[in-house]
Amino acid sequence: MTGTSRSSIYDGSPAGAARQAVPASAPRDAALRQRAARVIPGGMWGHQSTRFLSPEYPQFLASASGAHIVDTDGRQYVDLMCAYGPILLGYQHPAVEAAAEKQRRLADTQNAPGPLAVDLAETLVDTIDHADWAVLAKNGTDATTACVTIARAASGHQIVLAARGAYHGAAPWCTPNTTGVLDTDRAAVRYFEYNDIASFAAAADAAGDDLAAVIVTPMKHFEGQDQELVDPAFARAVRAGCDRAGAALILDDVRCGFRFHVGSSWTPIGVRPDLSAWSKALGNGYPIAAVVGTDALRDAAARVYLTGSFWTSAVPMAAALATLDELRRTTAFADLTHAAHRLSDGIRAQAASHSLDVAYTGHPAMPYLTFAADVDFQRMRVFSLACLEAGLYLHPKHNWFVSAAHTDAVIDAALAATDHAFSAVRSEFGAD
Numbered sequence: 001m002t003g004t005s006r007s008s009i010y011d012g013s014p015a016g017a018a019r020q021a022v023p024a025s026a027p028r029d030a031a032l033r034q035r036a037a038r039v040i041p042g043g044m045w046g047h048q049s050t051r052f053l054s055p056e057y058p059q060f061l062a063s064a065s066g067a068h069i070v071d072t073d074g075r076q077y078v079d080l081m082c083a084y085g086p087i088l089l090g091y092q093h094p095a096v097e098a099a100a101e102k103q104r105r106l107a108d109t110q111n112a113p114g115p116l117a118v119d120l121a122e123t124l125v126d127t128i129d130h131a132d133w134a135v136l137a138k139n140g141t142d143a144t145t146a147c148v149t150i151a152r153a154a155s156g157h158q159i160v161l162a163a164r165g166a167y168h169g170a171a172p173w174c175t176p177n178t179t180g181v182l183d184t185d186r187a188a189v190r191y192f193e194y195n196d197i198a199s200f201a202a203a204a205d206a207a208g209d210d211l212a213a214v215i216v217t218p219m220k221h222f223e224g225q226d227q228e229l230v231d232p233a234f235a236r237a238v239r240a241g242c243d244r245a246g247a248a249l250i251l252d253d254v255r256c257g258f259r260f261h262v263g264s265s266w267t268p269i270g271v272r273p274d275l276s277a278w279s280k281a282l283g284n285g286y287p288i289a290a291v292v293g294t295d296a297l298r299d300a301a302a303r304v305y306l307t308g309s310f311w312t313s314a315v316p317m318a319a320a321l322a323t324l325d326e327l328r329r330t331t332a333f334a335d336l337t338h339a340a341h342r343l344s345d346g347i348r349a350q351a352a353s354h355s356l357d358v359a360y361t362g363h364p365a366m367p368y369l370t371f372a373a374d375v376d377f378q379r380m381r382v383f384s385l386a387c388l389e390a391g392l393y394l395h396p397k398h399n400w401f402v403s404a405a406h407t408d409a410v411i412d413a414a415l416a417a418t419d420h421a422f423s424a425v426r427s428e429f430g431a432d
C-alpha cells in the first residue's frame with residue numbers, strides 16, 4: 001500500500017491527503033475487537049464484520065451526522081455506504097429525528113399498534129403505485145419471507161423462482177451461506193439468470209403449474225460483480241410468465257427502494273409487481289420494513305400468520321412517515337439524484353484521466369466500481385484502502401449508496417479521495 005495517511009479528518013484536498021499522518025494504531029477499535037472476540041462468535045456477525053475488509057477498516061463506529069461517520073478512535077470519514085442503504089436523507093436528519101422523538105415521548109412498543117401504523121400504511125398505498133395495502137415489519141428478510149408466504153397461500157403453489165446469486169435476506173430459504181440450512185428449507189426454490197429471458201422461461205416452464213412466485217430485485221446488484229440495470233423486456237417477460245402461471249411477481253425493493261424513484265423502482269419502466277418488499281431506506285435508519293401488495297393478494301395476506309414482538313413499535317413508523325414526507329414534499333430525492341450523478345461523472349472522468357479501465361455500474365444512486373484488469377479484488381482493495389486513508393469510507397466488494405446529505409461539497413471531498421485512490425492503484429499496478 002502506498003504511504004498515505006489515515007488519521008484525523010480529511011479536508012477533501014489532495015494536499016490534505018498527503019498531510020495526514022498514519023496513527024500507530026486505532027487503540028479503542030482494537031480494544032473493542034478484543035472484547036468482542038471473547039463474547040461475539042467470530043468477533044462480529046454478518047456482512048458488517050471487518051474480516052472481509054482490510055484490517056485498517058474500523059470495526060466499530062461511534063457517531064454519524066449528515067454524510068459523515070466517526071469511528072471510536074475519533075477519525076471522521078465521508079460515508080458512501082449509508083449503513084448499507086438505510087440512510088437516505090443523511091444521518092440524524094432533523095425532521096426524522098424530531099418525528100421519532102415526538103413519538104418516543106408517547107410510546108414505542110405497546111400491546112397494539114398506534115395510529116401511526118394506519119397513517120404509514122395509507123402513505124405507502126399513496127406512494128407506491130401497485131400498493132392497495134401494507135403490512136409493517138422490521139427487517140428486509142421479514143418482508144421478503146412474508147411475500148413468499150403470501151404468494152404461496154394465494155396460489156396454493158409451492159415453487160419460488162429467484163435469480164441465481166441474488167440476495168433476498170438471511171432466512172434459510174434465501175441465505176447465500178447454507179451452513180446449517182436443510183435441503184428441504186429450499187427444496188421449492190429454483191433459479192434463473194438475471195436479465196436472461198430464455199433462462200427465466202426455462203425455469204418457469206420447469207415449475208409448470210406449481211409456480212407460486214418469482215422474486216426479483218429492481219436491478220442486478222450481486223456482491224463483487226458489475227451491476228446491471230434491469231432490461232425492461234426481461235421485466236415484462238417475468239410479468240407475463242407470472243400471469244400465465246397464476247403466480248405472484250414479487251419485487252424485492254429492500255435495497256433499491258426510494259433511491260431509484262419515489263415509489264416502486266419499476267414504476268419508471270411500467271412493470272407492476274403483485275407484492276413488494278421494503279425496508280432499508282424506509283425509515284432513514286430506523287428499523288422498519290413493509291410488505292405491500294395488490295387487492296388480489298389482500299385475502300392471502302390476511303390469512304397467513306405475520307407478526308413479531310416489535311412489529312408494532314411506533315418510533316420507526318414515525319421516522320418512516322417523516323422520511324416519506326421529506327421525499328414527497330422537499331427536494332431530497334432531486335438532491336440525492338444530483339449527488340449520484342456528480343459522483344458518477346467525477347469517478348468516470350478520474351478513471352479516464354488516470355488511464356484506468358473501470359466499470360462503474362448500476363444505478364448512479366447505488367453504484368459499484370470494478371477495475372477491468374483486477375484479479376481477486378487486489379486493485380479494489382488498494383483503491384478502497386487509499387480512500388479510507390484519505391477519509392472516504394466505501395466497500396471494495398459491495399455497491400455503494402448515495403444520500404440526499406451528499407452535498408456538492410461532500411461529493412467533491414469524496415472525489416478528492418477517489419482521485420488519490422486512483423493514483424494509488426495506478427502507481428501500484430500501472431495504467432491499463
Ligand SMILES: Cc1ncc(COP(=O)(O)O)c(C=O)c1O
Nearest residue numbers: 139140141167168169252254255
Ligand atoms: C435486496 C435485499 N433483500 C433483502 C435484504 C434483507 O434485508 P435485512 O438485512 O433487513 O433482513 C437485503 C439486505 O441487504 C437486500 O439487499
